[in-house]
Amino acid sequence: MQAGLVGTRIKAKREALGFSQEAVTRLLGFKDRQTLSAIETGERRVSAQELVRFAEVLAAPLTYFTDPFLLAGEGRFSWRQSGVAAPKLETYEQEAGRLIALFRALGAEMGKRPPLLRRSLALTKASSYEDAAAAGERFVEEFRLGDVPARRLTEVMERDLGILVLMVDAIPGVSGAACHLPELDAVLIRRREVPGRRHYDLAHELFHILTWEAMPPERLEDFAAPPRGRVEQLADNFAAAVLMPRAALDRLGPWDGIEGGALAAQLNAAAEELGVTSSALRWRLVGAGLLPKAVAQGVDEALLRNNGRKAPARDLPPLFSKPFAELVAAAVDAGRISARRVAGLLGLAVDDLADAFAAHGVAFDPGL
Template sequence: MIDKSFFIKRLVAYRELKKLNQEQLSKAMGFKDRQTLSAIETGTRELKPSELLQALKVLDISLEQFSDPYSLVGEANYSWRQCEATEEELSNYEDKTSRIVALLKDLDEKFSTTSHSVILPKLPITKNSTFHDVTKCAEQLVKEFNLGDFPADNLEELFFRKFNVSKLYVDMPNSISGAAIKLNTISVILINRNEIAGRRNFDTAHEAFHCLTWDAIPPKHVEKAYSNQKKKPYTEKLADAFASALLMPSESIEKYITLKESDITEDVINNLANKYGVSSIALMWRLVSLDKISRSHADRLDKELMAKNGQKDGEDLPPKLFNKQFVQYIHKSIDSGTLSVRKILSILDMTMEELNDLLVSYNLTVPYDL
């Protein structure tokens, strides 16, 4: 049974989503004054069924949409990292992924054996922090959690186990590379699994920065993936600096880059970038920032030879859809009868065959009713 506070929260969320203030919605619902709606939203007056139906009519949403438990309206804040995506494209994709994230949240609460703190972890970063502060913070994380010379291999352990940030690999339009999502109890990172490995890892660290600094430095709902650093907002530059230092620690760079500048070729950068799990271009700029190569040397490097880290098409296969933990939860929810197959298919926007393939990809036995 849905608690009445659920309807109140949804009413407020949809009113704000439709950009209506209390006075505007009150008038449209036929109330004499704003105080009536205010009393409903604060819980001091009950919302009558007829009033709810009138509100839904004004807000132009169905009762099914309004009461959908797998909706994050009013519960989640999104920050999208995109390049030339249309507003409609982002809106449609956010609607689609919000149900998947809501399912993750619900199943995590049902099946997780790990108790999550009610206080989400944060980094000691503020809007006044400098690039030095952010870089130092990232390097300290590498040491504190023993992430090794190549931290990309341990990012999931760091963010999920230590900071309660889950990562889902999803199929995104080419114009979208990732998103950070902040909820009350967990944070979620969405990564376009069809990008190259180096880009995926960098986006993971970049979005994790937003998740762990959200209250101090709230990111915009939509962030453009700028190719021109001068036009990039300061918050995004901080996130890039954090990701760069986390994935390519200075001590590790000192250990593996012992060549003189003239010997640091495209092949050298490609090979080392693959070890760090970053793009060759990201490593190149990290080397510039650490004075391992000059900017003029970086400009002379052939960027075409560094495209896709020098790999041929087909060598960098995309990771499996979602993640192992989430798919295990899905399997358990079907096997235990917690959720019907029909409901799972609806939320994931999958066919029966696609769900079957998803379970098999994680070596899970397909339930008999599939």
């Protein structure tokens, strides 16, 4: 373990308990507070004897300070959720953190370097919603997302931006999350959502990753409880423009002069092609000035449900992601970690893990 990570965990546990540096300094018998401060910032290493004392004083198991497959104190999450009880979310955050920590730790073991530079959007809280939409349009152009941006968005985030994207079986009420670490950014998406919702959550969380330093998101975003904060509304405008750029709206139009059932049918067909929901497309058209608000409000909601299908689209992507599966499989093949250990960390049977990786075209030997 790096001294910096041990120190970060010591600080996180101390602050969680409400202890001051002075109090912990006295309990540990250090001569001054600067010693503890140097440990917490990673400037001074901790001896084995000192680590045992930290575990006693902070009432934490030694593994809390030494487990490389754990996020504790160094990761900041922003959860897109609704109605999830705090204890359940805390527990799930620890589980989700293990996925990210596993990728980070094995990446270091396998010589995978984090991106040297991180991309960011030149937006602030003072930016207008039009500015956010324009940034989304430029993102589509500069990264060549094509006529249907939803198809390539994950690939661009992983390959060009170095963002870890994971499809997960999140607990009910959680649709997605962004996680910001000093050396890594990650986005988690509930894979059992309908495709349009998954794509929208992905683009929404991308905005948070690209603007984290300028306007850090709240830890909890309740997407079902208006009014929503300005940062979330900026994220919505960015996401809508990424998935439904003006060129695509024009190509799938015209939109003027049609109402009611005819408009609903056109919305449904266009939404299916773009991989979004009909409702999201309707309001994107209003924001782009291509559809009067009164006309949009006049469409029967029932006609737009499931994009006009009788039942939601059944499109379940495999767990995790191909880059994640490739790295973990390579680490197992190299003897850096056992298949059984990986399965235990991910809460899966070894054979189920092999099946999940095979869905990405990645061979995984469960016997290793």
